[in-house]
Amino acid sequence: MAPPAMENQITNGDEITTKYKLTIVGSGNWGSVASKLIASNTLKLNSFHDEVRMWVFEETLPTGEKLTDVINNTNENVKYLPGIKLGKNVVADPDLEHAVKDADMLVFVTPHQFMEGICKRLVGKIKGDVQAISLIKGMEVKAEGPCMISTLISKQLGINCCVLMGANIANEIAVEKFSEATVGYREDKDVAQRWVQLFNAPYFQVSAVQDVEGVELCGTLKNVVAIAAGFVDGMDMGNNTKAAIMRIGLVEMKAFSKLMFSSVKDTTFFESCGVADLITTCLGGRNRRVAEAFARNGGKRSFDELEAEMLQGQKLQGVSTANELYEVLSQRGWHELFPLFTTVHEICIGRLPPSAIVEYSEHPPTLVEDSA
Numbered sequence: 001m002a003p004p005a006m007e008n009q010i011t012n013g014d015e016i017t018t019k020y021k022l023t024i025v026g027s028g029n030w031g032s033v034a035s036k037l038i039a040s041n042t043l044k045l046n047s048f049h050d051e052v053r054m055w056v057f058e059e060t061l062p063t064g065e066k067l068t069d070v071i072n073n074t075n076e077n078v079k080y081l082p083g084i085k086l087g088k089n090v091v092a093d094p095d096l097e098h099a100v101k102d103a104d105m106l107v108f109v110t111p112h113q114f115m116e117g118i119c120k121r122l123v124g125k126i127k128g129d130v131q132a133i134s135l136i137k138g139m140e141v142k143a144e145g146p147c148m149i150s151t152l153i154s155k156q157l158g159i160n161c162c163v164l165m166g167a168n169i170a171n172e173i174a175v176e177k178f179s180e181a182t183v184g185y186r187e188d189k190d191v192a193q194r195w196v197q198l199f200n201a202p203y204f205q206v207s208a209v210q211d212v213e214g215v216e217l218c219g220t221l222k223n224v225v226a227i228a229a230g231f232v233d234g235m236d237m238g239n240n241t242k243a244a245i246m247r248i249g250l251v252e253m254k255a256f257s258k259l260m261f262s263s264v265k266d267t268t269f270f271e272s273c274g275v276a277d278l279i280t281t282c283l284g285g286r287n288r289r290v291a292e293a294f295a296r297n298g299g300k301r302s303f304d305e306l307e308a309e310m311l312q313g314q315k316l317q318g319v320s321t322a323n324e325l326y327e328v329l330s331q332r333g334w335h336e337l338f339p340l341f342t343t344v345h346e347i348c349i350g351r352l353p354p355s356a357i358v359e360y361s362e363h364p365p366t367l368v369e370d371s372a
């Protein structure tokens, strides 16, 4: 990774210490927890500037105050992470271009549907040698096929982009309950190490694997399986059924990832970003919770309505990802290969009832051959 520009270098006797400036693009539930983790580390680690800038999609609170002002006055994101201090070195900034202009390292953590617009606004507005990481679980679908969010960032901004995914329900990490995460990187191990250093904490153990696509697809696809798990809960079908849905989901996640990118490694599915994230999301995530409510209402209330009522501004990723995935499966004629992914979308749009989540899997018993 290229060292930061001269103005970020501090001379200490004969030693020159490079200081990387950090900006976080996004300030939702996970974005705020990421700020807390990073802000605690930049105070401890010499190679980073203390200040962490956080871009906030500005909104006016019911009190009439601006969210940014409240964060800067109270050090708390009262809307998306109430009750948690972010660190006094976190500065909320409602001006996207201003927030990124001096950054050497950019952390992207918004709901995936906003990233295309954000990237367009950032073209020509960031420094040339910036390193980025995406914590975003989702993808875009273009005429030429699916585009992972890290690829969108890399292509539109001309910068390298790692990813960080894992079994990471933000509210649990906010109160420092132990968890793990996985950084996915392409080539530069030193850059990956820098990201690991920046996020790692005794209660947040981060490791790095050379498999950006595998890590990012795990984080993206598990949200669709979480919707299926929520349907199972909403119909009170029990733990065995939910475990079956999780297993089938994992098989489809792996098969889809490998069809898309032959470079995806089997071992990635055993990292925090793989099976661990699938389990936590299907047990305690927002996608699961809202899908449960959808099924309990017999599919009569839309996901949009339930999301607005239950999440107060937080965004689901699973429903739109199921839709995007369906588009890819249609483009390639792959519906029969991915019955769970296909059925989740058809239930979400009301074409099938929630009970279809198990009906599709009534196929003849199979003998699994050992490929080892």
Ligand SMILES: NC(=O)c1ccc[n+]([C@@H]2O[C@H](COP(=O)([O-])OP(=O)(O)OC[C@H]3O[C@@H](n4cnc5c(N)ncnc54)[C@H](O)[C@@H]3O)[C@@H](O)[C@H]2O)c1
Residues within 6 Å of the ligand: 026, 027, 028, 029, 030, 031, 032, 056, 057, 058, 080, 109, 110, 111, 112, 114, 135, 136, 137, 138, 168, 169, 170, 171, 313, 314, 315, 316, 317
């Ligand atoms: N919350 C978690 O537990 C968690 C954990 C791991 C990963 N993630 C992933 O992190 C990403 C961000 O999720 P989150 O939980 O931080 O967000 P969130 O769902 O809590 O909040 C939604 C955010 O979107 C912003 N927003 C609303 N309209 C916008 C617009 N038009 N343009 C830009 N921003 C807008 C809101 O201000 C808010 O910051 C998602 O991909 C999610 O899957 C979330």
Ligand SMILES: O=P(O)(O)OC[C@H](O)CO
Residues within 6 Å of the ligand: 137, 166, 167, 168, 169, 170, 223, 226, 277, 280, 281, 284, 285, 286, 287, 288, 316, 317
């Ligand atoms: O609450 P969810 O369903 O968006 O999932 C949160 C995280 O992705 C879990 O790792």
